[in-house]
Amino acid sequence: xxxxxxxxxxxxxxxxxxxxxxxxxxxxxxxxxxxxxxxxxxxxxxxxxxxxxxxxxxxxxxxxxxxxxxxxxxxxxxxxxxxxxxxxxxxxxxxxxxxxxxxxxxxxxxxxxxxxxxxxxxxxxxxxxxxxxxxxxxxxxxxxxxxxxxxxxxxxxxxxxxxxxxxxxxxxxxxxxxxxxxxxxxxxxxxxxxxxxxxxxxxxxxxxxxxxxxxxxxxxxxxxxxxxxxxxxxxxxxxxxxxxxxxxxxxxxxxxxxxxxxxxxxxxxxxxxxxxx
Numbered sequence: 001x002x003x004x005x006x007x008x009x010x011x012x013x014x015x016x017x018x019x020x021x022x023x024x025x026x027x028x029x030x031x032x033x034x035x036x037x038x039x040x041x042x043x044x045x046x047x048x049x050x051x052x053x054x055x056x057x058x059x060x061x062x063x064x065x066x067x068x069x070x071x072x073x074x075x076x077x078x079x080x081x082x083x084x085x086x087x088x089x090x091x092x093x094x095x096x097x098x099x100x101x102x103x104x105x106x107x108x109x110x111x112x113x114x115x116x117x118x119x120x121x122x123x124x125x126x127x128x129x130x131x132x133x134x135x136x137x138x139x140x141x142x143x144x145x146x147x148x149x150x151x152x153x154x155x156x157x158x159x160x161x162x163x164x165x166x167x168x169x170x171x172x173x174x175x176x177x178x179x180x181x182x183x184x185x186x187x188x189x190x191x192x193x194x195x196x197x198x199x200x201x202x203x204x205x206x207x208x209x210x211x212x213x214x215x216x217x218x219x220x221x222x223x224x225x226x227x228x229x230x231x232x233x234x235x236x237x238x239x240x241x242x243x244x245x246x247x248x249x250x251x252x253x254x255x256x257x258x259x260x261x262x263x264x265x266x267x268x269x270x271x272x273x274x275x276x277x
């Protein structure tokens with residue numbers, strides 16, 4: 001079933017921004033709420049059927065949205081350059097503003113955050129700052145620091161955007177594909193971004209946390225999620241074989257089963273280093 005996109009305005013950084021979002025099973029107000037945070041080139045539509053399948057399996061409500069610059073949300077202007085703190089600002093400013101605009105009181109209706117890649121890092125930063133406004137976090141292929149493999153793969157993506165049909169394919173999911181692509185690609189390839197790290201900040205996370213990564217991830221090594229586990233003792237790890245940077249595309253059935261179990265039994269059921277539960 002294709003869900004209709006909705007739009008709501010938020011005020012951020014002195015601007016009024018339109019945010020594309022979709023609700024899943026909004027009427028289940030007594031069930032947990034999962035808020036999905038997309039990757040660096042993601043959007044509402046790029047999640048495809050995964051949010052719907054997850055919410056059905058877990059018996060949850062879902063909220064999917066496109067960050068400013070992505071999907072059908074307000075694009076970045078040509079003059080707008082993201083700072084190295086762009087993920088911090090998404091976690092500490094944009095996401096709280098969206099929840100407030102949608103009438104979600106995160107102190108009483110504490111959301112589960114599920115983030116992929118950059119979205120995973122944003123989820124970690126939110127969890128580290130707002131301990132009383134989150135039920136738990138699930139992060140898929142998150143980044144806690146910049147690795148050489150990340151920069152190499154992102155540089156290859158730039159070449160693909162300039163020389164292949166990647167721009168055309170992204171235009172199916174973004175009103176302004178240049179806003180989406182360059183807003184992500186430029187910042188990750190800046191020399192000063194090589195020193196970006198959230199390794200120390202995440203040590204304050206107290207909520208249940210599941211960190212998932214494919215063993216064949218082309219954008220990061222397993223040290224990303226293992227580094228989280230060293231700093232956040234309650235972290236449960238899930239390392240998926242035959243899986244790249246997008247576990248929800250490469251191993252959706254295994255992932256959905258694991259996530260549903262984690263949400264309802266967050267303290268049990270996983271082997272810290274390795275296999276599926």
